[in-house]
Amino acid sequence: xxxxxxxxxxxxxxxxxxxxxxxxxxxxxxxxxxxxxxxxxxxxxxxxxxxxxxxxxxxxxxxxxxxxxxxxxxxxxxxxxxxxxxxxxxxxxxxxxxxxxxxxxxxxxxxxxxxxxxxxxxxxxxxxxxxxxxxxxxxxxxxxxxxxxxxxxxxxxxxxxxxxxxxxxxxxxxxxxxxxxxxxxxxxxxxxxxxxxxxxxxxxxxxxxxxxxxxxxxxxxxxxxxxxxxxxxxxxxxxxxxxxxxxxxxxxxxxxxxxxxxxxxxxxxxxxxxxxxxxxxxxxxxxxxxxxxxxxxxxxxxxxxxxxxxxxxxxxxxxxxxxxxxxxxxxxxxxxxxxxxxxxxxxxxxxxxxxxxxxxxxxxxxxxxxxxxxxxxxxxxxxxxxxxxxxxxxxxxxxxxxxxxxxxxxxxxxxxxxxxxxxxxxxxxxxxxxxxxx
Numbered sequence: 001x002x003x004x005x006x007x008x009x010x011x012x013x014x015x016x017x018x019x020x021x022x023x024x025x026x027x028x029x030x031x032x033x034x035x036x037x038x039x040x041x042x043x044x045x046x047x048x049x050x051x052x053x054x055x056x057x058x059x060x061x062x063x064x065x066x067x068x069x070x071x072x073x074x075x076x077x078x079x080x081x082x083x084x085x086x087x088x089x090x091x092x093x094x095x096x097x098x099x100x101x102x103x104x105x106x107x108x109x110x111x112x113x114x115x116x117x118x119x120x121x122x123x124x125x126x127x128x129x130x131x132x133x134x135x136x137x138x139x140x141x142x143x144x145x146x147x148x149x150x151x152x153x154x155x156x157x158x159x160x161x162x163x164x165x166x167x168x169x170x171x172x173x174x175x176x177x178x179x180x181x182x183x184x185x186x187x188x189x190x191x192x193x194x195x196x197x198x199x200x201x202x203x204x205x206x207x208x209x210x211x212x213x214x215x216x217x218x219x220x221x222x223x224x225x226x227x228x229x230x231x232x233x234x235x236x237x238x239x240x241x242x243x244x245x246x247x248x249x250x251x252x253x254x255x256x257x258x259x260x261x262x263x264x265x266x267x268x269x270x271x272x273x274x275x276x277x278x279x280x281x282x283x284x285x286x287x288x289x290x291x292x293x294x295x296x297x298x299x300x301x302x303x304x305x306x307x308x309x310x311x312x313x314x315x316x317x318x319x320x321x322x323x324x325x326x327x328x329x330x331x332x333x334x335x336x337x338x339x340x341x342x343x344x345x346x347x348x349x350x351x352x353x354x355x356x357x358x359x360x361x362x363x364x365x366x367x368x369x370x371x372x373x374x375x376x377x378x379x380x381x382x383x384x385x386x387x388x389x390x391x392x393x394x395x396x397x398x399x400x401x402x403x404x405x406x407x408x409x410x411x412x413x414x415x416x417x418x419x420x421x422x423x424x425x426x427x428x429x430x431x432x433x434x435x436x437x438x
Contacts, residue, residue, distance in 0.1 A: 215250035
């Protein structure tokens with residue numbers, strides 16, 4: 001019971017604790033070490049009937065005491081102790097305002113996702129400091145040795161110190177751009193969980209869960225930012241844009257993750273969207289995703305995540321594969337292409353075209369994308385192309401495209417699926433859909 005209670009508090013309090021300590025100490029390493037010390041002490045001291053009424057406050061007090069002990073043993077003591085004692089004295093006068101805690105957590109998230117850090121470091125730092133995952137857990141998620149991941153974290157923290165990476169909430173006029181960096185990190189975490197790059201498992205649910213939690217946390221924090229445009233309760237334009245994009249991503253992940261349990265069969269084989277058992281989709285997540293999407297669209301800003309979430313909603317609410325509104329999906333992809341000139345989006349639009357106008361039209365659209373050369377190493381382009389060639393009866397070219405997709409695929413579940421398709425070309429039929437959809 002003791003471990004269970006500490007684990008519950010850890011999940012709720014870790015990001016708040018680290019964010020507050022980082023503000024007080026001005027050092028991410030020391031904040032993390034002090035937070036860990038506090039939870040170790042909690043695991044040793046808490047038990048039935050002995051858990052504090054305000055566990056977060058107990059942890060913060062304990063962590064500050066442990067930080068002082070650490071500083072006394074280090075040369076940083078003289079520089080850091082006065083600020084920490086001031087913070088401890090202020091804490092003794094009562095809990096900090098909720099707005100300050102929101103600022104601390106936002107500052108931690110934006111610091112971990114700062115563009116001065118390389119993308120891999122942003123992901124690792126966010127999972128470590130905001131989500132509270134251990135170095136071993138993060139290393140296992142991305143299939144790298146723990147020492148390698150540990151060195152990556154050390155380098156990232158060194159870069160934070162030497163480059164003076166700020167842990168601060170961006171100014172209002174910078175909020176949308178900086179929030180976009182954070183959302184890219186969150187979506188990268190989700191994408192890796194939804195379809196892992198390497199390894200035997202298609203889905204890593206823990207990463208999907210962490211990404212969804214991060215988006216929910218960020219949306220909640222952005223919602224609590226004070227209105228500063230003179231109209232009470234009315235968000236500024238910058239905050240509204242950032243919140244709309246965050247809610248859009250949250251909705252997209254909810255609607256996509258709702259079909260997690262149906263994406264592989266009992267033998268661990270990949271199941272395409274058109275073949276999934278829709279009765280097993282998580283209707284609670286779908287309803288939650290629709291509600292979040294409605295809230296996002298009500299803010300008056302339509303961005304890429306909102307459009308992608310709307311596409312996901314059309315898939316999630318279609319009664320069957322045959323009844324999916326492909327015309328609406330194609331139109332949404334056209335709007336998405338106006339927002340971001342991405343060849344990946346163009347590929348998805350080509351797949352939608354194939355569902356409306358047939359495989360020949362879809363293949364022509366895919367060939368137009370392929371000619372640009374940017375997706376030559378993108379496995380889903382070759383998989384989608386192979387499927388359309390199969391449906392058109394061009395089996396030799398389909399086989400070559402399947403082989404290319406297999407070469408580019410590190411995930412074993414996807415490789416096995418594509419290998420099965422390649423092996424079955426002798427009995428290929430013009431049924432089914434292009435295989436870029438998972």
